[in-house]
Amino acid sequence: MTQPVQISFTETAPDRLATHEGRAALILGADGKLPGRLPRALREAVTRALDSRAGKALKPGQALELAFPAGLQVETLLLVNLPDGASVTDARRAGAAIGARLGGQHMLVMAGAHKRAGDIALGLALRGYDFDAYRSKPDEDETPQPRVTFMVKDPEALAKSAADAAALAEGVFFTRDLVNEPANVLTTSDFADRLLAMRELGLEVEVIEEKKLAKLGMRALLAVGQGSESPSKVVVMRWNGAGDQAPLALVGKGVVFDSGGISIKPAAGMEEMTMDMGGAGVVAGVMRTLALRRAKANVVGLVGLVENMPDGRAQRPGDIVKSMKGDTIEVINTDAEGRLVLADVLWYAQQEYKPAAVIDLATLTGAVIIALGHDNAGVFANDDALADGILSAARAEGEGAWRLPLGPSYDSLIKSRLADMKNTGGRAAGSITAAQFLQRFIKQDQPWAHIDIAGVALPPSATDLAPKGATGWGVMTLDRLVRDRFEGK
Numbered sequence: 036m037t038q039p040v041q042i043s044f045t046e047t048a049p050d051r052l053a054t055h056e057g058r059a060a061l062i063l064g065a066d067g068k069l070p071g072r073l074p075r076a077l078r079e080a081v082t083r084a085l086d087s088r089a090g091k092a093l094k095p096g097q098a099l100e101l102a103f104p105a106g107l108q109v110e111t112l113l114l115v116n117l118p119d120g121a122s123v124t125d126a127r128r129a130g131a132a133i134g135a136r137l138g139g140q141h142m143l144v145m146a147g148a149h150k151r152a153g154d155i156a157l158g159l160a161l162r163g164y165d166f167d168a169y170r171s172k173p174d175e176d177e178t179p180q181p182r183v184t185f186m187v188k189d190p191e192a193l194a195k196s197a198a199d200a201a202a203l204a205e206g207v208f209f210t211r212d213l214v215n216e217p218a219n220v221l222t223t224s225d226f227a228d229r230l231l232a233m234r235e236l237g238l239e240v241e242v243i244e245e246k247k248l249a250k251l252g253m254r255a256l257l258a259v260g261q262g263s264e265s266p267s268k269v270v271v272m273r274w275n276g277a278g279d280q281a282p283l284a285l286v287g288k289g290v291v292f293d294s295g296g297i298s299i300k301p302a303a304g305m306e307e308m309t310m311d312m313g314g315a316g317v318v319a320g321v322m323r324t325l326a327l328r329r330a331k332a333n334v335v336g337l338v339g340l341v342e343n344m345p346d347g348r349a350q351r352p353g354d355i356v357k358s359m360k361g362d363t364i365e366v367i368n369t370d371a372e373g374r375l376v377l378a379d380v381l382w383y384a385q386q387e388y389k390p391a392a393v394i395d396l397a398t399l400t401g402a403v404i405i406a407l408g409h410d411n412a413g414v415f416a417n418d419d420a421l422a423d424g425i426l427s428a429a430r431a432e433g434e435g436a437w438r439l440p441l442g443p444s445y446d447s448l449i450k451s452r453l454a455d456m457k458n459t460g461g462r463a464a465g466s467i468t469a470a471q472f473l474q475r476f477i478k479q480d481q482p483w484a485h486i487d488i489a490g491v492a493l494p495p496s497a498t499d500l501a502p503k504g505a506t507g508w509g510v511m512t513l514d515r516l517v518r519d520r521f522e523g524k
């Protein structure tokens with residue numbers, strides 16, 4: 036997997052800036068004072084830069100680039116504006132401004148006694164992500180490996196908190212890699228293998244194959260995958276860090292490719308449907324982070340891995356399938372497949388693990404993009420405390436999330452003439468009717484939330500903390516939620 040850039044912390048030694056080769060960044064705190072022993076010519080250049088129009092317009096978290104600064108060996112010096120009292124989000128943004136400009140070099144970050152040095156480092160690592168598995172490299176040996184040195188007041192204290200941040204960054208990178216992978220590589224089997232490899236970290240991982248899925252009665256899930264050459268699978272990952280407490284269950288939609296099936300999608304943009312396993316990707320990333328930081332919580336992650344393809348054996352519009360719960364579903368549109376997968380995995384999660392709460396994540400509907408664009412995931416819940424927990428965790432981590440409603444009149448839109456329900460509700464409120472469908476597979480009194488990440492998993496342009504491509508949206512929010520609500524209780 037793509038590894039976060041190596042970051043080390045050392046004591047401040049201002050003289051080193053003069054001799055450092057590569058790149059450097061100066062974090063300018065609230066007092067605007069430059070570190071002690073800067074060469075005079077450089078001090079003048081920096082002062083001029085900060086007095087310029089661009090310098091004055093610099094917002095907290097933004098950086099100004101000085102090329103070949105006088106008196107230094109570096110090729111660029113970044114001047115980063117970050118007042119001492121800056122927010123976590125601004126500090127991560129400041130780090131990201133540096134992470135976006137690593138250029139394969141050794142970056143020296145002069146952070147002094149800045150209180151947010153840890154968040155600067157996390158932002159740097161996250162924005163420094165580069166998925167280059169499929170780009171040919173001229174010469175493997177000569178590809179420069181970037182590394183980062185932070186000069187700070189208290190390197191030991193920072194290195195400690197940096198371990199948790201590194202666990203988080205690794206989880207986010209794991210998710211991004213999975214989402215960025217093409218579907219000819221990340222098949223259901225390859226996905227399952229990558230999850231099995233996490234046994235190494237102390238996770239219990241079990242792969243449930245088609246035969247057992249059929250025995251369990253997961254016919255809605257199996258129907259989605261029956262047109263594919265790749266076998267459908269459900270993978271269960273368990274992290275047991277809190278004795279016999281009821282676990283939090285995380286459930287992810289893992290459609291490794293969504294062609295739409297017989298209700299085939301238009302060609303334009305279909306290549307993006309390699310990201311339709313984004314929910315499963317987030318669940319996997321969170322489990323990785325929890326294991327890496329040895330979280331004191333019980334969390335079970337379940338992902339439904341299938342491929343939705345048109346074929347002689349594929350399910351048809353009009354088919355009626357019976358779910359594991361026993362309810363029958365009329366398949367109006369084979370492209371509304373995610374909810375069929377989730378219905379069975381959600382039911383299995385509740386039957387098998389009696390969870391304290393269930394949260395599912397899915398790139399479920401195009402309609403959520405119409406509603407919220409690419410800045411916010413849609414959050415649905417039958418439990419206000421759980422919804423608030425998710426929304427405040429998302430706010431704390433700077434990930435956009437917005438609650439959308441559920442209600443009986445929306446539910447009536449998925450009534451079927453022939454079966455217990457149908458799998459689409461028409462154009463109106465498409466994200467809500469999808470959520471209503473899922474809620475039919477949630478038991479009475481089971482706290483549950485559904486997060487539609489179709490808009491935020493793979494937005495059309497770079498975000499604050501991610502280059503263009505997969506964001507890993509949700510790993511930070513769910514890790515925070517586990518810390519705040521499920522750990523140490």
Ligand code: BES
Pocket residue numbers: 293311368370371372373398399400401402458459460465489490
């Ligand atoms: N995977 C798609 C939703 C999606 C769309 C994800 C765009 C990411 C970006 C989902 O399976 C789907 O096709 N949904 C349909 C549902 C419709 C047929 C009721 C949709 O949103 O159009």
Ligand code: MN
Pocket residue numbers: 293295369370371372373
């Ligand atoms: Mn679909």
Ligand code: ZN
Pocket residue numbers: 290293311370372373398399
């Ligand atoms: Zn889909």
